[in-house]
Amino acid sequence: MDARRRAAVFLLDRLLGESGSDGEEFDDDFDPDFSDYYDDRSRSASRTSSEEDEEETRPMLTTFGGYDYEFVDKVSDSQTCPVCLLPMKDAVQTTECGHRFCNDCLHGILRSENPVCPNDRQNIKANGGFFSDKAWARDILCLRVKCKQITRGCHWFGQLRHAEKHQGDCPYEEEQCSDCGDYIQRRHLNTHYNEECPQRLVECAFCHHNYRFAKKKLHEDNFCHRFPLVCTNNCGALRIPREEMKTHISDHCPMTEVTCPYANAGCPFKDKRAHLNRHMESSVDNHLWLTWYSLVETKQELGNLKDLRQKYVKVQLVNAKLTQSSAEFREEIRDLSVAVKRLEAQNAKQMKQIEDLTRKLEKSTSEEKMSVDRRPFAFAGKRENADMINRQLNRGEIQIICPPPPEKRKNSSDNKPLP
Numbered sequence: 519m520d521a522r523r524r525a526a527v528f529l530l531d532r533l534l535g536e537s538g539s540d541g542e543e544f545d546d547d548f549d550p551d552f553s554d555y556y557d558d559r560s561r562s563a564s565r566t567s568s569e570e571d572e573e574e575t576r577p578m579l580t581t582f583g584g585y586d587y588e589f590v591d592k593v594s595d596s597q598t599c600p601v602c603l604l605p606m607k608d609a610v611q612t613t614e615c616g617h618r619f620c621n622d623c624l625h626g627i628l629r630s631e632n633p634v635c636p637n638d639r640q641n642i643k644a645n646g647g648f649f650s651d652k653a654w655a656r657d658i659l660c661l662r663v664k665c666k667q668i669t670r671g672c673h674w675f676g677q678l679r680h681a682e683k684h685q686g687d688c689p690y691e692e693e694q695c696s697d698c699g700d701y702i703q704r705r706h707l708n709t710h711y712n713e714e715c716p717q718r719l720v721e722c723a724f725c726h727h728n729y730r731f732a733k734k735k736l737h738e739d740n741f742c743h744r745f746p747l748v749c750t751n752n753c754g755a756l757r758i759p760r761e762e763m764k765t766h767i768s769d770h771c772p773m774t775e776v777t778c779p780y781a782n783a784g785c786p787f788k789d790k791r792a793h794l795n796r797h798m799e800s801s802v803d804n805h806l807w808l809t810w811y812s813l814v815e816t817k818q819e820l821g822n823l824k825d826l827r828q829k830y831v832k833v834q835l836v837n838a839k840l841t842q843s844s845a846e847f848r849e850e851i852r853d854l855s856v857a858v859k860r861l862e863a864q865n866a867k868q869m870k871q872i873e874d875l876t877r878k879l880e881k882s883t884s885e886e887k888m889s890v891d892r893r894p895f896a897f898a899g900k901r902e903n904a905d906m907i908n909r910q911l912n913r914g915e916i917q918i919i920c921p922p923p924p925e926k927r928k929n930s931s932d933n934k935p936l937p
Contacts, residue, residue, distance in 0.1 A: 583607055583622030587663035590675050597658050599623050600636055605661070605678075609654040613647055615640040624648060667691060670703070724759070749773075783808040 584604025599606045601623035608621035617637050619627075624642070627633045633642045642648065659679040665672040667690035674684055685691055689705035697717035702710045711718060716732040724744035729737045738745050746757035749766065751773035758766050767774055776794060778787035778801075785808055787797050798805075 583620030583624075583626070585658070585663070585678060585681075587666065587678065587681060588668065589678075590662040590664060593661065597654075597661075601627070605658055606654070607658075609651045609658065610648045611651040611654070612640070612642055613649065614642070618651060618654060621650075665690070778805075780805045780808055783812040 584599045584602045584607050586604060589605065593605050596618070597605055599620045600617070601619055604620070606618060606620050609618050610621050610624050611618045612624075612635060615635050615638050617635055627636070627642065628644050633644070634640060635642055659677065661678050662675055663678050663681050665674040665681075665684060665688055667688055670690040672688055672690040674688065676684065690703055692701040693704050693707055694701050695707070695710060695715055695717075697711070698715050700710075700715075716730075718731050719728045720731050720734070721728055722737065722742055722744075724738075724746065725742045727737075727742070729741075743761040744759045747760055747763060749755040749758055749771060750763070751767060751771050753771045753773040755766065755771070772790065772792035774791050775788065776791045778785040778794070778797060781787070783805070785801070785805065787794075787801070789797070
C-alpha cells in the first residue's frame with residue numbers, strides 16, 4: 519500500500535507539471551529517491567520526538583484525498599481514485615469523460631493551469647465540469663475497515679461510515695495531555711494524569727500543600743516548611759522539620775554552645791549543651807556561693823533603691839510645689855500682661871495728645887515770629903516824632919504845661935466863683 523501511495527503522489531506531481539502540453543504522454547515509472555520527500559500519514563506508536571521533527575521538516579507536495587484505512591472487504595479498481603490510489607472519499611464524477619475521483623484530488627487537479635483528466639487527458643471545467651456521486655460514495659462507505667490502531671492492539675472493524683466515530687473513541691488513539699502537552703493513548707491517559715505527567719498536581723507528604731511534580735525538588739528545597747532536615751550542627755538528628763530547626767538549635771541540640779544557668783550570678787561556663795549536665799553536677803558548691811553573693815548584692819541594691827525611693831518622693835513634693843508656684847506665676851504674668859496692654863493704650867493716647875500740642879506750638883511760634891518781624895517799622899516812626907519834639911523844645915518853639923496835682927485841681931474848682 520505504501521508503494522502504491524508513493525507512486526500515486528509522484529504521478530500526480532508529474533501530471534500537474536505537464537498539464538500545459540495536452541499531447542504529451544507521461545511515464546508510469548518514478549524515481550524511488552523522490553519517495554523520501556512525501557509525508558507518511560501512518561505514523562507508528564513508537565515514534566520519537568526526533569522522528570516527528572524530521573517528518574515535519576519534509577516538504578509535503580500534495581495531500582491524499584482518499585480513505586487511508588486497511589479494508590476488510592475487497593476494494594474494486596473502480597472504487598480506487600486514480601490520483602491517490604486510495605478508496606475514494608466524497609466521490610465526484612466528471613461530466614465530460616465520466617471518470618471518478620476523490621473530491622480533494624479533483625480540486626488539486628483544478629488548481630493547475632490547464633486541468634485535465636489523468637486518464638484520458640480530457641479538459642475539466644472548474645464550473646459545471648463535475649458533480650458529486652453520492653451513490654458511489656455510499657457504496658464505498660459500506661465497505662468494512664479495520665481500526666488504524668490495529669498495530670497497537672485495537673481489534674475493532676466495521677463499516678467505513680462508522681470508522682471516524684470509532685477513531686474519536688478508540689482507546690488506542692493518542693490524545694494530548696492538557697498539562698504537559700505530550701500525546702498519550704487514551705487508555706493510558708488517566709494513569710498519565712495521576713502517576714506519570716511531570717506537570718500533575720501532587721500533595722506534599724510533609725506540608726500537605728499542592729505543587730507541580732516537576733517542581734518537587736524546588737518545593738522541598740525552598741518552600742516546604744515541614745520537610746525533614748538533618749541538624750546543621752551535626753548532632754545526629756535526621757528528621758527535623760524545617761520550621762523547627764531554629765528551635766532545635768537553640769533549645770535542644772546537644773552541639774549548640776550554651777552558657778551556664780548561673781551566668782547572671784557570675785558563672786563563666788560556656789560550652790556545648792552536652793557538657794552542661796556534668797558542669798552542673800560538679801559546680802554545685804560554687805553555684806551556691808555565687809548565688810549567696812548575688813543575693814547579698816541584690817539586698818544592698820534594694821537598700822539603695824529604698825533610699826532612692828525616698829529621694830524620689832522628696833523630688834516629687836518639690837516638683838508639686840514648683841508646679842503650684844509656676845501656676846501662681848503664670849497668673850501674675852497674665853495680670854501684668856493685661857496692665858502692660860492698658861498702659862500701652864494710655865501711652866498711645868498721650869503720644870497723640872503730645873503730637874497735637876506740638877503741632878499747635880509750632881503754629882503759634884510761627885505766628886509770633888511774623889508779628890516780631892513787623893514791630894521795628896512802628897518803633898522807627900515814633901522815634902522820629904520824639905526827636906523832632908525834643909528839637910523844638912530845645913529851641914523854645916513849644917512849651918510844656920504840666921497839669922496841677924489832683925488836690926490843687928480840686929481846690930481851684932472850689933474857689934472858682936459861680937457864673
